[in-house]
Amino acid sequence: GAGVSQSPRYKVAKRGQDVALRCDPISGHVSLFWYQQALGQGPEFLTYFQNEAQLDKSGLPSDRFFAERPEGSVSTLKIQRTQQEDSAVYLCASSLTSYEQYFGPGTRLTVT
């Protein structure tokens, strides 16, 4: 079946612009996670949803980062007033059990 999809795959933003990154999880997966992966590093946790409820947002690096999942399916990660340090790959993962997490291909964000 279809895996996790993310769009756009690549995004270039000028410093100060707002961006919105979309994640379509595997159908029926109640848990959804966002991770940030810097070049040459492992993914780092940003936030976690169970259905539409955001249960953990402890990994969001600043109040410029905001995530939502209003209907318990598609999720959007929004970054306001982007900075150069926000340049990274943003990964979305979904899970049926909260253990096995299945990742999308990621969105590579470059802030110039």
Place this chain on the structure above:
Amino acid sequence: GENVEQHPSTLSVQEGDSAVIKCTYSDSASNYFPWYKQELGKGPQLIIDIRSNVGEKKDQRIAVTLNKTAKHFSLHITETQPEDSAVYFCAPNSGYSTLTFGKGTMLLVSP
């Protein structure tokens, strides 16, 4: 929070050799121990995992072993093939659902 270390950071083997990557963690509450494979330009792919009540799990050429007392688990790949070349991450969970990833091991399999 969970501290995760992977060794080695890079590993070069000849095709057909075995490869072993070790992961140590700090949180004794961790109870789920997955390994992910990430190829260039792709998201991490879950390749094998183990729960804390099991010491070893095998799936064809890959296996994972867990030593909960010593807080480490290892990925074993036998009969390596060039297509095994990728970055491998361990990612023990830290209490409930959040995965804490190691820094990764780049495996290069030469034909």
